Amino acid sequence: MPGLEDLYREIILDHYRSPRNRGELPPPAVRTEGHNPLCGDEIQVYLSVDSGLVSDVKISGQGCSISQSSASMMSAAVKGKPIAEVRSIVRRFKSMMTLEEEETAEADDQNVKLGDLEALQGVVKFPVRIKCATLAWNTLLQGLDEATA
Amino acid sequence: MPGLEDLYREIILDHYRSPRNRGELPPPAVRTEGHNPLCGDEIQVYLSVDSGLVSDVKISGQGCSISQSSASMMSAAVKGKPIAEVRSIVRRFKSMMTLEEEETAEADDQNVKLGDLEALQGVVKFPVRIKCATLAWNTLLQGLDEATA
Amino acid sequence: MSKDFANLRQDFPVLSRVINGKPLVYLDSANTSQKPHVVIDAMTDFLENGYAPINRSAYQMAAEATDLYEGARTAVAKFINAPNANEVIFTKNATEALNLIVRTWGIANLSHGDVVVLTHMEHHANIVPWHMLVAERGIVLRFIPLTSDGQLDLSNLDALLTDAKVLSFTSMSNVLGTINPSKFLCAAAHRAGAIAIVDGCQSVPHMATDVQDMGADFLAFSSHKMCGPSGLGVLWGRQQLLDAMPPFMGGGNMIADVRLDGFTCAELPAKYEAGTPPITEAIGLGAAVAYLTKIGMHNIRAHEIDLATYSMNQLTQRFGDDIVIHGPTNIEVRGATHSFAFKDLHPHDVSQVLDQSNVCVRAGHHCAKPLMRLLGANATVRASFYLYNNHQDADALCDALEQASEFFSPS
Amino acid sequence: MSKDFANLRQDFPVLSRVINGKPLVYLDSANTSQKPHVVIDAMTDFLENGYAPINRSAYQMAAEATDLYEGARTAVAKFINAPNANEVIFTKNATEALNLIVRTWGIANLSHGDVVVLTHMEHHANIVPWHMLVAERGIVLRFIPLTSDGQLDLSNLDALLTDAKVLSFTSMSNVLGTINPSKFLCAAAHRAGAIAIVDGCQSVPHMATDVQDMGADFLAFSSHKMCGPSGLGVLWGRQQLLDAMPPFMGGGNMIADVRLDGFTCAELPAKYEAGTPPITEAIGLGAAVAYLTKIGMHNIRAHEIDLATYSMNQLTQRFGDDIVIHGPTNIEVRGATHSFAFKDLHPHDVSQVLDQSNVCVRAGHHCAKPLMRLLGANATVRASFYLYNNHQDADALCDALEQASEFFSPS
């Protein structure tokens, strides 16, 4: 059985205790909301897109350590990046979070580095928590689609 | 396990092969119809009531040996009898057909003789067939209620 | 019969039951099938060692239970070649699956005057829900008639499908054994602009199913007829349709959010699985599907063609004009299900005498009263075979019929 | 704890499961309960020796199966003191039972502007089906508010019930453990001219139920929360109401006749049991009801009062202000179900650490989001006890909470 340390790496607890990019953005930033129907957690992602870049991102809402730290790390990973690269990061992260190897990744996603986000790899061993880790990411994707529609 | 002889007494097969009171009665005779939803059997009971007597009764429809012979014996048992006595016979018959002793019989039902109908007692050992045996009786009851309403 | 099929009788504990010194001859599988050890054990093992809620709690036993439950869904999806496991909805039986379609897709898409085409050989489960919509909404039902040998009469199909919004049909008749040309019918429905709903209750247990090749939009079937537990049915539907439909029952699990003033639905498949689902039962069906797959659906069909041929021959050879077997004579288009009239005996009386020999058949209207009226009978005797039956079972049926004949012949 | 209750732990095979060297501490029974040997055995025995269809075929094994199935109905009727076994309808879960009422009685009796009164502590299963009727028909929902200690605030009850047609409420909150005054509420509903629907999911497994004394019109509950199998729920209703209502699902068994142009309904209970029912599951519930009756519902309630008191005391003594337990403090009006907030830890994180000690609790919204909003939380940790729990389980919960506290405290 995987132990607690596999799930709660130090870096995760750090992001949980001091979340980055907390807050809101005023319009015209895009605001999207995500629910985890299992536990009732809610998250809001605010997204500013500017000349092909994710120029700013903020996170609000509540959740467990996994969903909060995942959101915090995500915000740090995508802020200031070109949209195409952000989508690559999302794909890489989501494929890390799937149990079976789904072929969703595209060729050049390999070049993308997940950095700190690798710490969330342990979540896969706790399938119930995968939805916690991916909540912010699915919400971000929705926002990206809206912002670039 | 009860054998076939318990179910198919000779008198039953006789009524099945030569059913009594087959046919229809024209209005103002009351016509009621019964279904056995299990096997699809249908029966029609025609009932003439005259100055407190069941002056005539006829049976049509199709069914298995148990339902047909039960209908035939019933017609013979009630024809020409006062309505109160007919109701007594119905109660006695139905209580013979119940597995658990329900207290539906009334005091003076004891005086009623079932005669040939006793041959149907064996049906109780074959619970699935009870509905066959009681189909005509329930249909008769409906008719009585209509005729005396 | 191949040796494999002779051996697999041991997989079914109930088949060794002896009543009155006679072995069990179970010929009522079109009604409900027996269960192999592996299915019973999967359920017992789960109940004894790992029973837990699914999709709700986060502890290990709950995660394991969720894996087993979702694993069963994936197995069922593979069994019918569904493109996506989320398109597989667990219901309580096939009847709920068919009602679900009518109350969701039907309510959203059908209004006064809209035409739904059924066939004259449908089970009540594929008639009565539509009748309800006739009463509520004034939709119009048309019925594909039958040929004299119990096949669909397709000579007028295009006219019947004109302006139709739905074609809903059984892939195999539970009375006649007729195997309908599902792929052809789905294509015809689509050409006419209708959706195709397939009642797969009688075919899914007995032959390979491929919803993509068949081209169906919805498929309904029952766990209990395919070696799985009671209390469980399956609805498969194309994701696009399922996503667009309104919900069926409201409650836990099917929601994304609930407020005092409204709610939003969850994604598939949760959207159509309100409340605590049949957890143990789904796990049992998962085991049943694995069992059937291991034997091979093509082998099962071949075995049943052999059984259908042998039993049909025996019945006609031994009883000649005394028996009228309904449905097609061409075994290519029929399953191993024989409904018949025997002499002038009432089916109830026949089955009663058969029961003395521990031969289990169904006597009745088989939940297909419109078809029975067409056959001119209130009831038939139906002997239906499955993978665990053999030639001896067919012989036992014939022997018992002979006894019935003797018993009721005027002495 | 009395010796009897100490011994009955052996009746539940899963309780001897050891994970990671630690025994199972199952505190999720408000979600779904474990099953005793007698229930598992009743199901296995049926599947191995007598599985057969019910109400359809006439052979001996089918007759035996029908007796077992109908015997279970009679046992359930007696368990809740229903005047008539035909008033007991087997559904797939309590959610189906509640939806059934809304889609039959509700559709037949409620129209635009009609008022339905619920409470602020309802499970989604007793909210969402009504929301659907709000959207379809424009009925109006009112909610009985709660007091600060999680009881129904009845100070305005008469006003809330004015012109109401329905009062539908849970007899015990699955979140707060609050036991509602069902008899009083049914009487109040009737005084106002409304019918009373009781969601008995949380009370029927834990205390004696008497529908006649309670005065309810409908009662819904689940097999799987009362030691019975999954895939089965119960709807009880007064015969007069059930007889008058339109059918719910259409199909086999629920009909008296079907023609191409319409159908007529069967009598109770078949009218509401379309298709092949959960046969094995009903037989399992029959065994569960016999098991609970033998122990005695009053003894179970007494045992749970003891558990509730002990666990409440331990939690508050050991964690003081670090724990906030929701709901009433008076054990007379609460079951052994504790929802709580622990320090500033998220319930998911708490339950994850508890799982390391094999302590199984639920973390989430418990399918009662409107109530969660009232509590100002997205989620709580819920520990729920049943007849097989003991003081050691409460101690294990407290020990594991201490570990959670340590694990997350800044190092």
Ligand SMILES: Cc1ncc(COP(=O)(O)O)c(C=O)c1O
């Ligand atoms: C109070 C209450 N009502 C309804 C339900 C729904 O029961 P089921 O999931 O068995 O349909 C539950 C349990 O989940 C409950 O606790």
Ligand SMILES: Cc1ncc(COP(=O)(O)O)c(C=O)c1O
């Ligand atoms: C063709 C067909 N459709 C539907 C059904 C209904 O299935 P269930 O009783 O499992 O709901 C059956 C079986 O009874 C069937 O044979």
